[in-house]
Amino acid sequence: MALVCLVWAVTHAGQPARYYFVYPLMGAALMAVGAICSAPLPQRMPIRITLTPTASLVCAAALPAPWVILCAAVGVAVARMVTRYPRASGLHKAIQNTSMDIVAAAAAAAVLYAFGVRPGFVEADLDTSELARLGAGLLVAAAVVFAIEELITSAAVMLATSRPFALVLRTLWRTRLIVALGEIVTAGLFAVVIGLDKRAMIALPAVMLVLHLAVTYRLRIREERRAWEHLAALTDALSARDLHTVLHTAAVGAVGLFGARTADIEIHGGERLVRADSEAGEAGVVYDGPASEAPDIAGARTVVRHEIRRDATGLQGMVRLYLTGRRDVLSVRERATLRAFAANLSTSLDGVHAYRLLAEDAHRHELAATQDPDTRLPNRTAVLSRVTAKATGTCHVVVVRLENYQFLADAIGRDRALRVLNELASRLCRAARDASSVVGRVGDAEFALVMWNLSKDTAYQRACWAVAALRRLVTDEQGPLSVRASAGMTSGPAAQAHDLLDAAERVMWRAVRAGQDRLVSYQAAPVPGTSLARELLDARMSISCEPIVDLTTGRIVMVQSTPRFLYSRHDVFAADEDIYQLIDDEEALRDLARKVVARSVSAATTWREALPRTALIVPVPARALTPQFADSLREMLSGYGVAASSLVLEVAEPTALRDRNTIEQLRHYGVRLLLANFGSDQNSFEALNAADWSFLRLHPAYALDAGWRPARSVIRAAADLSIDLGFAVIAPGIAAEDERDELAALGCALGSGSLFGGAMFPSQLRNHARLWQPRALPGRARVLRLHRSG
Missing domain, CATH: 3.20.20.450 (EAL domain)
Structure with a gap:
């Protein structure tokens, strides 16, 4: 298409007067400045904002259509020869960009021609109707030019990066739209000025250069603000207490913050690596596991590494960014952002570690408050809580005391005594296998067995079997041992579990002090208490x-x-x-x-x-x-x-x-x-x-x-x-x-x-x-x- 347009322009271009030849030269210079003075879009997209559409619209409003195409071809070709591309893609990109600009310039000239705007080298006064046609034509021509630019550029980027066309098209669309509107307004102003005095074209290349500097500055300020806002939002998201959330958020956030194709977050010397990728359009985690098992990154890309350090212990992990091209590097601002990101991530990892230690301490305290550390059975508080929460109807409470356990522990040593105690606890647990009973350790040498939804006789028989099991020999590698177990039992409403437990202890103590050798001594609630003085007197x-x-x-x-x-x-x-x-x-x-x-x-x-x-x-x-x-x-x-x-x-x-x-x-x-x-x-x-x-x-x-x-x-x-x-x-x-x-x-x-x-x-x-x-x-x-x- 560009070649056809160029052939048509050569065959239909007339010879201007020698003193008018300066206008085509200025048009070519305007196109060259517009193509050379380009500003890259953020997020490492292979798209650059140029002023070529503005130059095309201005030339289409000031020069005949054939000369518009010729100025575009000459100016853009010179600009592409001046612009340096990587060797592997230089010719391809130069031909593609030059052809696109020639087609866009031809389209602009054709639209203005269709609206009746046929400029020449001779100046003509613009009346109101001609000015209206020029404005309308410029608007339509601008829409056509920018549509051609966006469609062709987005298609090329999609083929080069394998990203979805829709994703490429909507990347920073607000910024691209604002720049396009600015170029349309600028082109309209230039067209009006040239229509009034065509000699103004001589100053337009310098004006275009100033415009380029202003656009570049505004884009850089906007990008820096966007980057720091993104970093602030990412820092806030990294304040989570869960390590899984922090690592996934950091990996996905690094891809979006630096426009990288892939980002790795590696911690604990390679024990865990989280990788996020943007190949599918939206950034997402594609791997979470050991670093040694992570798949290789396909293609030759630039890898930027930065350590996640901890002041107390040194190296904490590593951030790796896989950029788009082999010659892609981070700017000074991006390197500062990477350092800030790594510092925030280090702080978040320290916070996760601190919260994990707090959670472990809280769990240990919770277990210590509800669990016996020696037998792992519920303690007195936990037993009463479970009975209150689950028991219904009549509750049967049995308190078992190992009478000679203290003497046994002093004689055989604490370690062996604890093994004996755990064996006895497991025997007692086997007597409470159903959901309507609970076993716990309620004293140094005392256990409690609480049963409900059972008749008194059934509960008593089960208690006797449990105590009989405790009295059997406990055999370990050092020989057999016997423990004398005695129990007291009482029954009553489940809501009075605390009082029933105290009553069962009193029944048990009375049987122990009386020297009775029964398996279980039973007394129905309420069990009156006796004073210590009376017990000592007796x-x-x-x-x-x-x-x-x-x-x-x-x-x-x-x-x-x-x-x-x-x-x-x-x-x-x-x-x-x-x-x-x-x-x-x-x-x-x-x-x-x-x-x-x-x-x-x-x-x-x-x-x-x-x-x-x-x-x-x-x-x-x-x-x-x-x-x-x-x-x-x-x-x-x-x-x-x-x-x-x-x-x-x-x-x-x-x-x-x-x-x-x-x-x-x-x-x-x-x-x-x-x-x-x-x-x-x-x-x-x-x-x-x-x-x-x-x-x-x-x-x-x-x-x-x-x-x-x-x-x-x-x-x-x-x-x-x-x-x-x-x-x-x-x-x-x-x-x-x-x-x-x-x-x-x-x-x-x-x-x-x-x-x-x-x-x-x-x-x-x-x-x-x-x-x-x-x-x-x-x-x-x-x-x-x-x-x-x-």
Whole structure:
């Protein structure tokens, strides 16, 4: 078509006058400037905005049609020879662009000719009708020219890039439309000016150059603004917490931001690579997996690499952009954008990592709040939550206790004990396989089995089978082990699951304390509770004795009674403040104190024959020392025929003494008081004013064999106070003769420990006293008193 137009123009072009020949030259120069001064479109599309359509319209309005075609051919050909193309596509692109411009110029001249606009080299005045025809013709000619330009260019780009024709046609269509409208308006103005004075064509090439610079500047500003807006939107999209979303968004966003054909986001040293491609028109992810298994990129393209760095650990990943051509490179602005994109992506990956750690911590905390860490069973809270959410009707709650588990764990070690515990937990879970039951660990050695939608007899039989399974031997690589399991069961409404669980525990504890060997003890709800004081009063008691000797002479002068409650088959509790602090009922506390004193005095009859003048020390709670207790104590001692002067009451918490008159009453009877655990807290010196003490026992932590450095200072201070206040100091835990010698030298009058026999049963103490041969220290120990100023 271009060749036909060119042949027609050569055959029909007339010879202008010599002084008019400047107009064709200016027309050719105008076409050359329009073709040379081009601006590329963004997004790496092989499309450039030129001013050739403007030059074609201006020439068509100022020159005869044959000369328009000739000026287009000469000017565009010169421009194409000046313009540098890659060698592989230079000739093809030059011929295609030149032919397109010749056809567009011919079409513009033909449209104006059809509208009656037939310019010549001689100037003619334009009247109103001719000006209207010129305007209408220019509009139609511009539409035809730009349609030809867009259709041919889009078709060429589609063939070169394999992109869909519609996608190429609508790429940056707003920008292309604005430029086209600007060129139409400019061409119209130039045509009017030339119509008024054709000599204005001489200045048009320079005006076209200025117009080109203005269009190029505006396109560059518009592209920079579009790029940074795109980067800001992409940064906002990268603020997701999911790694999958971040990587896919980054890969697709890199394709759109840099106009790349393909973009790779690689992290963790190639463990994962996400690739996005725009081959199908819209950018999308085409691969997500290990980098080693990613398919190769077909064709020779420029690859731009940029590292995703992390300040703390160095290299975090890699961004790779596969550009369109082999000679395609990133501009300075695009390189800055790539650095900003990589920094934002690094921040997003750090955020994803932080959120993942937070999610893992939250999951661990959630499991810790609802799951037992040893057996992976639901804990007490989770069991109650599940029962409340699922259970309906009557609920049967069974609490199973592994009675000897603590002793077993101490004997065989924690690791093996946990294996045994998990085996027992799995056995219990097999008893609750259906959806109408739940198993959980509700204590250190306690499990709960909750069942609903079952009759009482069926639930009881299932509970018995479950406990029987727990009592079977557990065999591991080190041999068989047995665990004694006992259970308590109760039934009631599912809405009262919390109360039912507590009630089942009470039933279980009663069976354990009673020594019953039943698989499951059942009691229907409600199960009344009993106080700890009542349980201790009903419990059996064991009394052990420890001799206390005079450190100087070696004679046994006192006996320490150590009562213990046999709470259950495997639980023994010492009668001390750790137990007494849990009892709020003062009357019950007095009953416990009377029981302790009575049992200790009764046990003393066993060794009293061997140690007739030896005092008995009995520990009692300070809150139990009331007038009622003093009166009952006097009657008790009278009943046993024991002198009050042979009884020493040991008080460990003297700050709880409320009635000093009671203390005076006891001293009036002849009962002496002993302050125990001196030095255990900051109130030890205040306790010295709570009563008139006859004895002071140091805290066992200050035994010399313990190796604690402040021990000697505390012992020396206590001995110094004993001289001033008139009481004797008892040093516990003496294990060797050199400790005895040192304590006697520090001022301790009395002492106990393994060197003198240690704790033993009353009958053993009797035999020990008969065989005891006291050894006196050589000479009398000299007490070293503390230096005091003033």
